[in-house]
Amino acid sequence: MLILVIATALAFDFTNGFHDTANAMAASISTGALKPKAAVALAAVLNLVGAFLSVEVALTVSNAVVKLQDKSGAPIPETLVDDGQKLLLVVLCGLIGGIVWNLFTWLLGLPSSSSHALLGGLTGAAAAGFGLAGVKWNGDGTKLDGVVGKVLIPSFISPVIALVVAFIGCWLVHRITNSVMNKLSERYFRWGQIGSASLVSLAHGTNDAQKTMGVMTLALIASGHWTNTEAVPIWVKFSAALAIALGTYLGGWRIIRTLGKGLVDITPRQGMASDASSAAVILAASHLGFALSTTHVATGSVLGGGLGRGTHVRWSTAGRMVIAWVTTFPLAALVGAVMWWIGSALGYGPGAIVVFVILCAASAYMYWRSRHQHVGAHNVNDEWDRPEDVLDHHAPVGTAGPGH
Amino acid sequence: MRSLELALDGGWRVLYTALLFGAGLPVIYAVAMRLLTVGSTTTTDAAGKTHTQFSPLGRLLSWLLLALIVAGVLFGIAIIAASGFGKVVSFDGGFPSIVDK
Numbered sequence: 164m165l166i167l168v169i170a171t172a173l174a175f176d177f178t179n180g181f182h183d184t185a186n187a188m189a190a191s192i193s194t195g196a197l198k199p200k201a202a203v204a205l206a207a208v209l210n211l212v213g214a215f216l217s218v219e220v221a222l223t224v225s226n227a228v229v230k231l232q233d234k235s236g237a238p239i240p241e242t243l244v245d246d247g248q249k250l251l252l253v254v255l256c257g258l259i260g261g262i263v264w265n266l267f268t269w270l271l272g273l274p275s276s277s278s279h280a281l282l283g284g285l286t287g288a289a290a291a292g293f294g295l296a297g298v299k300w301n302g303d304g305t306k307l308d309g310v311v312g313k314v315l316i317p318s319f320i321s322p323v324i325a326l327v328v329a330f331i332g333c334w335l336v337h338r339i340t341n342s343v344m345n346k347l348s349e350r351y352f353r354w355g356q357i358g359s360a361s362l363v364s365l366a367h368g369t370n371d372a373q374k375t376m377g378v379m380t381l382a383l384i385a386s387g388h389w390t391n392t393e394a395v396p397i398w399v400k401f402s403a404a405l406a407i408a409l410g411t412y413l414g415g416w417r418i419i420r421t422l423g424k425g426l427v428d429i430t431p432r433q434g435m436a437s438d439a440s441s442a443a444v445i446l447a448a449s450h451l452g453f454a455l456s457t458t459h460v461a462t463g464s465v466l467g468g469g470l471g472r473g474t475h476v477r478w479s480t481a482g483r484m485v486i487a488w489v490t491t492f493p494l495a496a497l498v499g500a501v502m503w504w505i506g507s508a509l510g511y512g513p514g515a516i517v518v519f520v521i522l523c524a525a526s527a528y529m530y531w532r533s534r535h536q537h538v539g540a541h542n543v544n545d546e547w548d549r550p551e552d553v554l555d556h557h558a559p560v561g562t563a564g565p566g567h
Numbered sequence: 568m569r570s571l572e573l574a575l576d577g578g579w580r581v582l583y584t585a586l587l588f589g590a591g592l593p594v595i596y597a598v599a600m601r602l603l604t605v606g607s608t609t610t611t612d613a614a615g616k617t618h619t620q621f622s623p624l625g626r627l628l629s630w631l632l633l634a635l636i637v638a639g640v641l642f643g644i645a646i647i648a649a650s651g652f653g654k655v656v657s658f659d660g661g662f663p664s665i666v667d668k
Contacts, residue, residue, distance in 0.1 A: 216648045316574040324582050332590035339597040343604045346619045355596050362640065369647065436593045443589025444581060446647055451584070453577045
């Protein structure tokens with residue numbers, strides 16, 4: 164079962180990769196600052212570097228929302244029943260919850276938080292397996308903690324912060340350069356975009372790969388294969404970094420399209436300001452210990468940049484995104500819990516295999532559905548006319564014409 | 568609610584820091600671009616296309632600011648990377664270096 168858990172964790176990391184490529188690269192791809200393939204390659208490399216840069220062990224990743232680990236990251240004794248098999252199954256089901264949600268939102272082309280999906284899945288599975296008392300709603304009150312402090316509140320605050328920073332940055336940039344734009348080429352600002360987008364990718368790499376490393380290490384500790392709570396096994400670090408980089412390279416074109424074209428039209432100066440805002444907020448927050456989702460920040464920045472330039476904002480798309488955000492945690496939790504109920508009913512070993520098979524089936528199905536309206540490097544920049552309904556077989560991507 | 572207080576407090580701090588770098592750096596970049604046009608000459612050729620020739624002064628000024636941006640970014644990355652390894656960036660000896668916490 165440990166192997167299944169590790170494989171699933173890497174799979175989650177992979178989905179995390181392509182889900183979040185948009186956060187860094189959507190604006191640059193949208194303005195042509197980077198060719199689509201070049202953008203995802205750059206993002207992949209930087210995510211790889213970032214994943215190694217931040218060695219801060221996120222072993223206590225689950226402590227944000229559930230009581231499975233103590234302060235050092237070791238599993239609490241109560242959870243180690245059945246030789247740790249129960250905990251392993253809980254982790255497995257939690258990961259599945261995260262993956263399924265990531266794939267679902269990807270299918271709909273909606274940027275949503277992979278971190279919240281993971282935490283949600285883990286919470287659901289842990290609550291189902293160990294009881295609701297094991298969920299940390301608010302922590303001990305001395306610092307921001309728990310579902311409220313580390314998931315709910317940042318969901319509202321971080322996009323607002325990003326929006327404000329991007330708005331101010333973009334507005335100022337336009338005020339400063341408007342009078343000389345007849346002499347300056349947009350090309351210079353596209354270069355600026357490449358720089359700021361690179362920072363976002365780096366920031367993302369330092370932020371997100373750690374969570375999967377933490378989960379994998381927890382699984383190893385639970386099954387007795389690893390005892391050091393101070394460090395993460397090298398192969399875990401390597402595989403997690405590689406998984407997220409590969410996922411990033413794959414692109415998540417559907418989400419890139421939504422973020423780069425579906426919210427606002429993006430111009431180089433605006434894109435540069437947005438990306439700089441994202442990078443700054445992500446780095447500042449993680450350095451100050453403020454939990455956040457890179458996706459929420461990136462979206463807030465895109466909105467802020469659009470408002471700063473004064474261009475039309477498709478609020479309906481923004482609305483759909485917010486709905487996706489708000490439902491991420493509970494629905495991922497639901498999937499995690501359901502997987503637990505199925506898996507535990509069949510006994511640990513067979514149960515793990517069955518839920519894993521369910522995961523594969525669900526993933527295959529969603530991938531198959533995505534082919535009906537394929538978005539790739541070739542059409543990611545097509546004109547956005549109306550939000551595509553991905554479940555509508557007869558609507559080709561990027562057609563001009565009256566919407567319905 | 569205590570959590571809300573903590574959140575707003577943390578939020579303000581993130582906002583200030585992010586504003587400084589997230590809005591500050593693009594602004595410096597914009598200023599660098601604007602300085603680039605100092606002393607520049609723009610000509611329109613027979614086909615109606617405009618060409619801009621930048622002056623050495625303009626180039627120098629803008630490159631100085633760009634160097635400042637790059638230094639700022641590297642500094643920020645160093646701080647983050649250092650704390651990830653359990654170290655800090657210190658200025659003892661006049662030059663930034665990475666030392667144990």
